[in-house]
Amino acid sequence: MVRLRSATWCTRELDPSASPLDYFGYELRRKREEAGLTQKELGGIVFCTGSLIGQIETTLKVPTREFAERVDAALMTDGCFTRLVGLVLRSQLPTWFQPYAAMESEATNISTFQAQVVYGLLQTEKYARAVLGAPEPGHLDELVAARLERQRLLQKEQPPLLWVVLDEAVLYRPMGGREVMREQLTHLLSVGTQRRVKVQVLPYSAGEHPGLPGAFNLLRFNDHPDIVYTEDFIQGHMTANPDGVSDGWLYYDHLQAAALSVRDSADLIAHVMEDCYGD
Structure with a gap:
């Protein structure tokens, strides 16, 4: 997590216009000094070391949401x-992914087919660490922190409708080991009971299907054209081209039709969880 930019992090000056991280560090130092607190004193109040305060003030470490909430309470910064x-x-997401993440956060409907791993919005922290690592x-x-931050959109007062079709292979690929997979599949079963989250599994028995070229996502909005998003091993590709979007929805309809029902999918997930990752 540490980015070694300078050995003199205690005195490093920041340009607050350089990035959100630089602005956060600049404001943290400014508000701390206004309150008449040393780094060690503020660290004692928010339950961390003065060294961590200094590293965040100089962008050597990225703050967590919990840290930000504690600092707001300590410095009364509203x-x-x-x-x-x-x-x-x-801003910690890959540069090429940030435009998609921004659109994802505004979507009213998110439909995704995943052939290799669980969709990022439904990953547990340990599973995400295995995937990203x-x-x-x-x-x-x-x-990992950036991926978990993306998931906050599912906690909004009006979250998007999230529909996920997973290839059955995703359930058997032991990302992170048995305990991590058991926790991840348990999480899938839990979120699958939410009204606005639906999970289907495309079984091996489906044979050939429109998702064979790879994973893709479809986003729908109230005030913007639909978007289809795909990735290769270098970057992502997002388009609102009507022909591409129309094909995407057609392919997705076929995938949903070939997949198990939501209830049968949950039964399969539970079976794999106990059979492959049980105690």
Whole structure:
């Protein structure tokens, strides 16, 4: 999580316009000094070390949402840091992914087919750590924190309708080991009972299907055209081209029709959880 930019982090000056992370660190130092507190004194109030305060003030570490909430309470900053931390964490996402994350947060409907892993919005922290750490172990803490921050959109007063079709192979791929998979499948069963989250499993018996080229997402909005999103191993691709979007919805309809029902999917997930990852 530490990014070694300078050995003199205690005195490093920031340009608050450089990034959300720089702005957070600049404001944290400014508000702390206004309150007449040292880094060690503020750390004692928010239950961390003075060293951590210094590293966040100089962008060597990325703040968590819990840290931001505690700082707001300690410095009586009326939720300033809690509001800002969302931008900070989103800025930790890969640059090419940030436009999609912004659109995802505004969507009223999210429909996704996943052939390899559980969709990011439904991943547990440990599962996300295993997924994100496989291709790019560097800055893993920041990447995991950013992924968990994305999931907050499911906690909104009016969350999007999330419909997920998972290839059956996803259930058997032991990302992170048995305990991590058991926790992840338990989480799928739990969120699948929510009114606005639906999970279907596309069984092996479906044979050939329109999702064979790979995973894709469809976003629907109240005031914008639908979007289809795909990824390769380099970057993501997002388009509102009517022909591409129309094909995406057609393919998704076929996938939903070939998948098990929501209830039967839950039964299969529970069976795999006990059979493959049980005690």
